Amino acid sequence: GEDVEQSLFLSVREGDSSVINCTYTDSSSTYLYWYKQEPGAGLQLLTYIFSNMDMKQDQRLTVLLNKKDKHLSLRIADTQTGDSAIYFCPGNSGNTPLVFGKGTRLSVIA
Amino acid sequence: GAVVSQHPSRVICKSGTSVKIECRSLDFQATTMFWYRQFPKQSLMLMATSNEGSKATYEQGVEKDKFLINHASLTLSTLTVTSAHPEDSSFYICSARGQENYGYTFGSGTRLTVV
Numbered sequence: 240g241e242d243v244e245q246s247l248f249l250s251v252r253e254g255d256s257s258v259i260n261c262t263y264t265d266s267s268s269t270y271l272y273w274y275k276q277e278p279g280a281g282l283q284l285l286t287y288i289f290s291n292m293d294m295k296q297d298q299r300l301t302v303l304l305n306k307k308d309k310h311l312s313l314r315i316a317d318t319q320t321g322d323s324a325i326y327f328c329p330g331n332s333g334n335t336p337l338v339f340g341k342g343t344r345l346s347v348i349a
Numbered sequence: 350g351a352v353v354s355q356h357p358s359r360v361i362c363k364s365g366t367s368v369k370i371e372c373r374s375l376d377f378q379a380t381t382m383f384w385y386r387q388f389p390k391q392s393l394m395l396m397a398t399s400n401e402g403s404k405a406t407y408e409q410g411v412e413k414d415k416f417l418i419n420h421a422s423l424t425l426s427t428l429t430v431t432s433a434h435p436e437d438s439s440f441y442i443c444s445a446r447g448q449e450n451y452g453y454t455f456g457s458g459t460r461l462t463v464v
Contacts, residue, residue, distance in 0.1 A: 272453065281355070281442055282393075282455040327393075336383045337444070337453055339393040 243330055243340035250346045257315040259343045261328035264309065271304060273313045274327045276342070282327065285313070315345075323347045351377050353445045355456025362433055362463055370428045370459045372443030378423035379445035384416075387440040387458075399426050433463040 242264040251257045263271075269290050274282040288295045288302045288311075295302045301314040311328055325344050329337035352375040362368050372382060381400050385393040397413075399405040399420035407413045415437075417429040426445075430437055443456040 274455070279440075279458075279460065281457040282444075284454065336395050336398055338395070339385075341392045 243328060243338060245326075245328060245340045245343050247341060248344050248346070250348060251318050253318060253320060253347055253349050255318055257313075257318045257322065257345055257347075259313045259315075259326050259328075259345065261311040261313075261340065262309055263311065263328070263330045265330060268330045270331075271302075271311050272327075272329055272337070273300075273302065274329065276325045276327065278324075285326075318345075318347050320347045320349055351445075351447060351454040353379075353443065353454045353456045355443050355459060357459060358457060359460045360462070362461070364434055364463055365432055367429055367431045368433055368461060370430075370441055370443070370461075372426045372428070372445065372456050374424045374445045374447070374454070377445075377447040379426070379447060380423065381446045382420055382426040383444040383446075384418060384426075384428050385442045385444065387442060389440075393442060396428075430461065433461070435463045437461065438463045 245261045270287050272287045273285045275285050276282050286297050286300050288304055299316045303312045325342040327339050327342045329339045331337050354373045383398050384396045386396050387393045395408050396411045397405045397407045397418050399418045401420050401423050405418035415431055420426040440458050440460050442458045444453055446453050
């Protein structure tokens with residue numbers, strides 16, 4: 240099954256760009272996702288990318304996918320304090336459930 | 350967009366009692382629903398997968414007699430924690446998937462505290 244690894248913590252200053260990285264083991268996923276979880280809340284789907292794409296941009300968010308290296312990244316431009324949260328990049332194989340890594344806790348310093 | 354409603358958002362119950370958590374897909378039919386559990390500062394751990402009209406598939410180590418899952422319709426799945434103990438205290442989150450593969454929508458979670 241899918242296994243996801245990501246760094247646990249990231250701290251950036253307000254207004255700077257944040258880059259959150261994920262590596263995954265299974266390359267059969269059709270879609271790759273980025274979810275945001277604020278304290279005590281559920282998960283919010285931020286964006287997703289088709290596995291046959293290299294890049295997807297959605298306002299302040301840019302997703303880069305390197306299938307060869309099994310590497311996925313999320314860039315947040317002009318990071319705001321409201322972006323402070325835990326970010327997950329779950330994967331799945333075909334129709335299986337999403338498998339979550341430990342998440343990256345993004346702290347934005349004002 | 351796809352919306353999943355989960356309630357209650359918070360519940361406190363006494364040891365030995367049962368608690369039911371509901372997960373509803375509001376504007377789409379959820380052929381499959383998933384139940385996760387999350388401990389503080391931990392990742393989401395999949396508990397079980399439920400398909401409408403059939404028995405849930407539980408992950409290894411999850412007691413099916415303790416965590417009863419019912420998915421009686423395409424818009425509703427319930428998780429009942431039976432004979433709750435303090436160690437069952439956790440954050441429970443449901444997820445529903447519609448027809449499209451990208452449609453993994455999550456509920457807002459339920460904070461269960463067993464005293």
